[in-house]
Amino acid sequence: xxxxxxxxxxxxxxxxxxxxxxxxxxxxxxxxxxxxxxxxxxxxxxxxxxxxxxxxxxxxxxxxxxxxxxxxxxxxxxxxxxxxxxxxxxxxxxxxxxxxxxxxxxxxxxxxxxxxxxxxxxxxxxxxxxxxxxxxxxxxxxxxxxxxxxxxxxxxxxxxxxxxxxxxxxxxxxxxxxxxxxxxxxxxxxxxxxxxxx
Amino acid sequence: xxxxxxxxxxxxxxxxxxxxxxxxxxxxxxxxxxxxxxxxxxxxxxxxxxxxxxxxxxxxxxxxxxxxxxxxxxxxxxxxxxxxxxxxxxxxxxxxxxxxxxxxxxxxxxxxxxxxxxxxxxxxxxxxxxxxxxxxxxxxxxxxxxxxxxxxxxxxxxxxxxxxxxxxxxxxxxxxxxxxxxxxxxxxxxxxxxxxxxxxxxxxxxxxxxxxxxxxxxxxxxxxxxxxxxxxxxxxxxxxxxxxxxxxxxxxxxxxxxxxxxxxxxxxxxxxxxxxxxxxxxxxxxxxxxxxxxxxxxxxxxxxxxxxxxxxxxxxxxxxxxxxxxxxxxxxxxxxxxxxxxxxxxxxxxxxxxxxxxxxxxxxxxxxxxxxxxxxxxxxxxxxxxxxxxxxxxxxxxxxxxxxxxxxxxxxxxxxxxxxxxxxxxxxxxxxxxxxxxxxxxxxxxxxxxxxxxxxxxxxxxxxxxxxxxxxxxxxxxxxxxxxxxxxxxxxxxxxxxxxxxxxxxxxxxxxxxxxxxxxxxxxxxxxxxxxxxxxxxxxxxxxxxxxxxxxxxxxxxxxxxxxxxxxxxxxxxxxxxxxxxxxxxxxxxxxxxxxxxxxxxxxxxxxxxxxxx
Numbered sequence: 001x002x003x004x005x006x007x008x009x010x011x012x013x014x015x016x017x018x019x020x021x022x023x024x025x026x027x028x029x030x031x032x033x034x035x036x037x038x039x040x041x042x043x044x045x046x047x048x049x050x051x052x053x054x055x056x057x058x059x060x061x062x063x064x065x066x067x068x069x070x071x072x073x074x075x076x077x078x079x080x081x082x083x084x085x086x087x088x089x090x091x092x093x094x095x096x097x098x099x100x101x102x103x104x105x106x107x108x109x110x111x112x113x114x115x116x117x118x119x120x121x122x123x124x125x126x127x128x129x130x131x132x133x134x135x136x137x138x139x140x141x142x143x144x145x146x147x148x149x150x151x152x153x154x155x156x157x158x159x160x161x162x163x164x165x166x167x168x169x170x171x172x173x174x175x176x177x178x179x180x181x182x183x184x185x186x187x188x189x190x191x192x193x194x195x196x197x198x
Numbered sequence: 199x200x201x202x203x204x205x206x207x208x209x210x211x212x213x214x215x216x217x218x219x220x221x222x223x224x225x226x227x228x229x230x231x232x233x234x235x236x237x238x239x240x241x242x243x244x245x246x247x248x249x250x251x252x253x254x255x256x257x258x259x260x261x262x263x264x265x266x267x268x269x270x271x272x273x274x275x276x277x278x279x280x281x282x283x284x285x286x287x288x289x290x291x292x293x294x295x296x297x298x299x300x301x302x303x304x305x306x307x308x309x310x311x312x313x314x315x316x317x318x319x320x321x322x323x324x325x326x327x328x329x330x331x332x333x334x335x336x337x338x339x340x341x342x343x344x345x346x347x348x349x350x351x352x353x354x355x356x357x358x359x360x361x362x363x364x365x366x367x368x369x370x371x372x373x374x375x376x377x378x379x380x381x382x383x384x385x386x387x388x389x390x391x392x393x394x395x396x397x398x399x400x401x402x403x404x405x406x407x408x409x410x411x412x413x414x415x416x417x418x419x420x421x422x423x424x425x426x427x428x429x430x431x432x433x434x435x436x437x438x439x440x441x442x443x444x445x446x447x448x449x450x451x452x453x454x455x456x457x458x459x460x461x462x463x464x465x466x467x468x469x470x471x472x473x474x475x476x477x478x479x480x481x482x483x484x485x486x487x488x489x490x491x492x493x494x495x496x497x498x499x500x501x502x503x504x505x506x507x508x509x510x511x512x513x514x515x516x517x518x519x520x521x522x523x524x525x526x527x528x529x530x531x532x533x534x535x536x537x538x539x540x541x542x543x544x545x546x547x548x549x550x551x552x553x554x555x556x557x558x559x560x561x562x563x564x565x566x567x568x569x570x571x572x573x574x575x576x577x578x579x580x581x582x583x584x585x586x587x588x589x590x591x592x593x594x595x596x597x598x599x600x601x602x603x604x605x606x607x608x609x610x611x612x613x614x615x616x617x618x619x620x621x622x623x624x625x626x627x628x629x630x631x632x633x634x635x636x637x638x639x640x641x642x643x644x645x646x647x648x649x650x651x652x653x654x655x656x657x658x659x660x661x662x663x664x665x666x667x668x669x670x671x672x673x674x675x676x677x678x679x680x681x682x683x684x685x686x687x688x689x690x691x692x693x694x695x696x697x698x699x700x701x702x703x704x705x706x707x708x709x710x711x712x713x714x715x716x717x718x719x720x721x722x723x724x725x726x727x728x729x730x731x732x733x734x735x736x737x738x739x740x741x742x743x744x745x746x747x748x749x750x751x752x753x754x755x756x757x758x759x760x761x762x763x764x765x766x767x768x769x770x771x772x773x774x775x776x777x778x779x780x781x782x783x784x785x786x787x788x789x790x791x792x793x794x795x796x797x798x799x800x801x802x803x804x805x806x807x808x809x810x811x812x
Binding site: 021028033035036037047048058063064065077080084085101105110112113117118121125 | 304328357360361362363364436438439440442443446447522523524527541542543546547549550553554555556557558559560562602603604748765768769772773774776777778788790791
């Protein structure tokens with residue numbers, strides 16, 4: 001059974017869905033079978049968002065616990081939450097060092113855990129945890145909002161996907177509106193370079 | 199996406215009129231049609247509610263045109279009256295309606311399984327498994343509807359509505375059928391009372407029996423069985439994907455016969471019989487109720503009473519909620535006499551749960567509803583002495599999330615428009631309450647209840663949290679937006695004018711971002727005699743930012759030299775843009791989240807919050 005399985009996790013408003021779709025669109029362009037599932041419920045309202053992608057021999061997009069080849073975590077806590085459930089032993093996790101405190105933390109009911117505690121849990125399953133400051137890199141590219149594409153760049157450079165980094169670039173050129181393209185291309189390259197330099 | 203595929207299927211079938219009311223997980227069907235309706239030369243509308251949407255579609259159908267109605271599962275409850283009549287009186291042009299069910303209630307108050315309504319009303323119910331099916335089944339549904347003169351239910355679940363995969367497209371088509379009403383009052387009015395009363399049900403029963411015959415040979419169902427299997431699965435709709443993935447995982451493709459079931463009502467009796475006669479055990483996978491399982495059980499009594507039926511009734515699957523790959527893996531493994539694969543991550547997940555917060559729902563940064571509920575809480579406290587002297591009856595929409603801390607102000611939350619009705623019942627027994635309702639929901643279902651309050655002299659207090667759009671489902675226009683779903687300018691329908699017209703005497707409108715003005719208006723409402731209404735108005739913050747793109751709102755910041763670290767902004771207001779630095783003992787604002795609404799600056803007692811640019 002051959003399939004590439006990716007989980008993308010974050011919080012509503014971070015652009016996880018765009019990243020999920022670009023991964024899948026590239027797979028389609030490459031002639032691969034792909035299924036993606038999105039859970040976003042009431043995501044604009046600060047809720048957790050998650051995308052499952054299965055490329056290859058799969059009927060449902062839903063990934064079983066312990067089966068994902070990689071997790072792309074857009075937010076520190078969400079990366080850990082989903083990583084411990086879905087990442088396979090020895091899998092890759094790419095984590096944005098961004099904290100989006102939920103209302104429990106904002107209103108003082110809970111504490112946001114330390115980065116070490118969170119990553120410590122994640123390391124118990126991950127073969128590799130690559131922490132990236134995607135929001136700062138996106139700022140460098142021109143807008144912090146492009147952190148999602150920085151993350152995508154890192155994923156594309158990691159070699160987990162069954163196609164080349166340049167294929168994603170081609171799909172982006174065709175599907176992102178021209179006025180945002182330059183920003184997104186810069187963000188993508190910065191993410192990819194950060195992964196390669198690590 | 200499953201929803202986009204349904205819209206495409208309707209266009210390939212030559213749909214002429216489509217109507218919907220937005221609701222997750224159905225909304226993108228309408229969003230897709232809205233975006234192409236002009237170009238395709240069809241009519242699409244976001245109707246006032248689902249009943250109106252269904253009636254619009256039925257009107258077009260009676261004139262021979264193909265029509266589509268889509269809604270979330272509970273929307274079908276609203277449309278049930280006309281749905282029943284359309285089934286009994288019959289359709290002419292194909293009428294397909296989508297019930298987008300939400301097992302495990304990802305975005306709903308409950309997970310009601312609407313297939314029972316198809317059964318109750320002699321309506322064919324089709325259940326696609328993936329986006330390709332969703333498109334193909336929609337096209338077939340129109341043919342079925344016209345052949346049998348019945349409305350057809352296309353029943354989806356959230357996992358299909360929001361599933362994406364490649365879809366092979368067919369040709370878009372425009373049907374050249376003259377729109378004509380046959381003046382046959384015996385078909386559509388009580389002039390044919392005898393015929394209808396004694397014949398409507400009979401005709402519907404005969405029609406659905408004819409559909410049942412056809413389903414045995416339909417491409418919507420397929421049985422994969424060699425005869426050598428000892429067990430089988432009836433895989434309904436989307437659960438087919440889990441079943442196939444399980445068979446791959448367990449290496450059991452040759453050991454299990456699979457009926458991919460696309461028509462849960464009526465069941466393809468011959469196909470089901472062939473399966474249950476040929477094996478010892480059958481697992482029925484479906485979501486969320488044992489709808490198919492129950493009917494298979496009835497069939498098995500005649501066909502093979504000793505077959506062991508496994509499913510949600512037998513205890514092999516959970517009694518409610520959606521299924522998952524792991525649940526289906528375990529059920530199939532068990533049926534094969536194998537040990538189910540364990541979930542190896544349970545212990546680690548438990549550790550993560552202890553460490554992590556749950557990420558509770560709240561309204562967005564800059565949301566005007568947070569400001570309104572903050573002001574309402576203060577007003578009730580001032581006027582009544584205690585916030586719990588008054589029950590806050592909430593309604594369906596983003597503002598319904600104000601039960602969540604730290605806003606923590608909403609006591610009931612039921613269904614569209616219920617807040618005004620239940621407030622009246624409370625009033626008659628001397629319990630004070632406030633109806634807390636949004637603009638879209640007000641138009642959808644609250645106007646009759648408002649009329650009722652005035653007519654019965656029931657002095658309820660109504661707060662309309664008016665953010666100008668149907669925000670929760672994706673910013674669709676509503677009757678006061680001044681624009682149709684197809685982008686045409688139209689009249690803005692005023693909430694104040696409606697309230698005035700039905701006889702509400704105390705009506706005020708305020709800017710929700712002005713905390714003092716809003717609080718004072720609420721105080722006057724609480725002290726007013728008669729039915730009283732305050733419209734707390736401000737466009738949805740997320741919509742406002744969408745409109746100003748690519749510009750961003752200018753964010754606010756905390757002056758650390760003034761901040762006393764009292765945390766009032768966090769503990770009483772709790773906007774997601776706020777944060778607290780434990781080391782410095784100062785509040786802070788995340789500029790990437792802040793919407794620049796300035797309400798937290800009004801909450802701060804030390805005046806330490808101001809605009810970054812100033």
